[in-house]
Amino acid sequence: MLLPLEVQAAGDWIEISEGDAFICRSEVKVGQNELPLMLKNLRTEIDKTLGLDNSEGLLELYLFRNRRNFVEYVSQRIPEGASRQALYVKGEDRSRVYIYNHNLVRNDIRHECTHALLHHSLPYLPLWMDEGLAEYFEVEHQVRSTGNPHLRDIRFAMFFRHQPDLKKLEQLTSLTEMDKNHYRDSWAWIHFLIHESEESRQLLLDYLKEIREGEPPGRFSSILYQAMPNADARLKQHIKNWK
Numbered sequence: 001m002l003l004p005l006e007v008q009a010a011g012d013w014i015e016i017s018e019g020d021a022f023i024c025r026s027e028v029k030v031g032q033n034e035l036p037l038m039l040k041n042l043r044t045e046i047d048k049t050l051g052l053d054n055s056e057g058l059l060e061l062y063l064f065r066n067r068r069n070f071v072e073y074v075s076q077r078i079p080e081g082a083s084r085q086a087l088y089v090k091g092e093d094r095s096r097v098y099i100y101n102h103n104l105v106r107n108d109i110r111h112e113c114t115h116a117l118l119h120h121s122l123p124y125l126p127l128w129m130d131e132g133l134a135e136y137f138e139v140e141h142q143v144r145s146t147g148n149p150h151l152r153d154i155r156f157a158m159f160f161r162h163q164p165d166l167k168k169l170e171q172l173t174s175l176t177e178m179d180k181n182h183y184r185d186s187w188a189w190i191h192f193l194i195h196e197s198e199e200s201r202q203l204l205l206d207y208l209k210e211i212r213e214g215e216p217p218g219r220f221s222s223i224l225y226q227a228m229p230n231a232d233a234r235l236k237q238h239i240k241n242w243k
């Protein structure tokens, strides 16, 4: 029996695309292969920017037509995740990302899949760095460094003398402690590290490399301020001058 679209049950996929490392199931029409292509591009961009090698790991993406279907499907499988806006679950053999459709769904997809891809390559990440990177990569490639709403917000805050405090960000251990300013400040430090100079980028890359190789590298702030004692002032200049 064919059901009218409105009463489709959660998990009635109308598109299933399988790429080499990605399986995407969608309740809405996206265009065959668009999602796997988007994920493939994201993986390439992350690898290139952060010097990672992400060839391992299977990622499954579930895209629901609305929040109701998301809640219905997720609550049966991961009850504690049903209250979330979107969900990333790291499994033994593969990672799964659950997301429902809305205006900015592509940003949500890139955000959650960035977490998944980072965790394929790295055994762990400090929370601020994990979220800062996901906030950074969620914006589409063409306007990633210039078009993130955080840029406008952090400029505004810093104009009124706000200083993103890296040591405070490092003390965050759970998502429930994070408010939107923590996300913004984490993003600002990540943007600084990636774009300020070859020196700043190398500090980030070296840190990720140590994590990947299983060395506990200690707090990033200790490494940063040792190499760059005036990092706070440089962050301020960087944010102010970034075009």
Ligand SMILES: [Zn+2]
Binding pocket: 111, 115, 130, 131, 134
């Ligand atoms: Zn996140």
